Amino acid sequence: DAGVIQSPRHEVTEMGQEVTLRCKPISGHNSLFWYRQTMMRGLELLIYFNNNVPIDDSGMPEDRFSAKMPNASFSTLKIQPSEPRDSAVYFCASRYEGSVSGYTFGSGTRLTVV
């Protein structure tokens, strides 16, 4: 298995532009999580899906952020419009809910908004 795959690895964009981050979870995993990591706040959960349905989006900072999971093998996190304070590393993780296994993280997308 190739693990959790995120793209792009790095993204540099100008303030006000739309940014879309992508994630492919591990095949067979039914839960998907989007986390954000910053020096100041560490790792924070933004949203998670179970069986493609958003379960908890309380961590989404504001309406500029949205996430979708149209099918079991793909999810997107969109920021529109982007702001410099959105600069962070965004991680996607997946697991199979109902098992005793842990979480598998992707390599992350480093976003820089200038």
Next chain:
Amino acid sequence: KQEVTQIPAALSVPEGENLVLNCSFTDSAIYNLQWFRQDPGKGLTSLLLIQSSQREQTSGRLNASLDKSSGRSTLYIAASQPGDSATYLCARPPAFSGGYNKLIFGAGTRLAVHP
């Protein structure tokens, strides 16, 4: 508020030392606790997962323990090597979550092992 605290924030040791990283958590109603490693600029790699019914897990030179009554977990690294240099994070699901959904992370311990 449920929190996960890791002490120390940073640690520098000479190669070969045995060392212990600490993780403490509020609320003993814990389902499991997971230790991760993060290399600079990289993602998180799962090291060990301890279920609430377990007291410890071992993988190679790593041993993680869980003491629910005291709200502590420790990660023991034997015979440390320069390649162990990384940030180590512990994380747990919220209490009463059924052990699922989100993880609450500690801030991590940044380990440097020098030759």
